[in-house]
Amino acid sequence: MANGCERAELYERYLVPAITSIWANDLLDRVGPRSGESxxxxxxxxxxxxxxxxxxGHVGRLVGIDPNTAMLAVARVKSATVDWAEGSALDLPFHANTFNVVLARSAYNSSLIGRGR
Structure with missing residues (x-):
């Protein structure tokens, strides 16, 4: 059985191009983040x-948060300019009103998608 790092690499290699990048592109098309938004x-x-x-070409702060260390390790290799944080959506380590746009690509947490006012 694959360890956590191997599973994260397999996820990135096979699921991201075939499935999750399609969902992510659709999500970004629907939300349409504006320049300067975090x-x-x-x-x-x-x-x-x-x-x-x-x-x-988004201009603005980009932060990704996930509780899975192995997934974040792959994310860090893929982009050094996004701020990657380890943590849970249930206990976010950010102050209120820190972000203009909050996105969650996964179907099980799509109710979290929103834009600040």
């Missing part, structure tokens, strides 16, 4: 949402 990617896994926002 974005939080909750339960980011290997960080596909934040990385795609970065690749699209």
């Amino acid at each position: 974005i939080l990617d909750i339960a980011c896994g290997t960080g596909v949402v934040a990385r795609l926002a970065e690749q699209r």
Whole structure:
């Protein structure tokens, strides 16, 4: 059986291109982050949402948070400019009103998607 790092690498190699990047692109198309907005990617896994926002030329703070150390290790290799944080969506280590846009690509937590006012 694969260890945590191997599973994270397999996730990035196979699931991200085939499935999750498609969902992430759709999410970014729907939300349409504006230049200068700060974005939080909750339960980011290997960080596909934040990385795609970065690749699209987003200007503003990008932060990804996930409780899985192995997933974050892959995310850090993929992008050194996104701020990666280890933590839970249930106990975010950020002050209120820190982010303009909060995104969660996973279907099970899609109710977290929103934009600050």
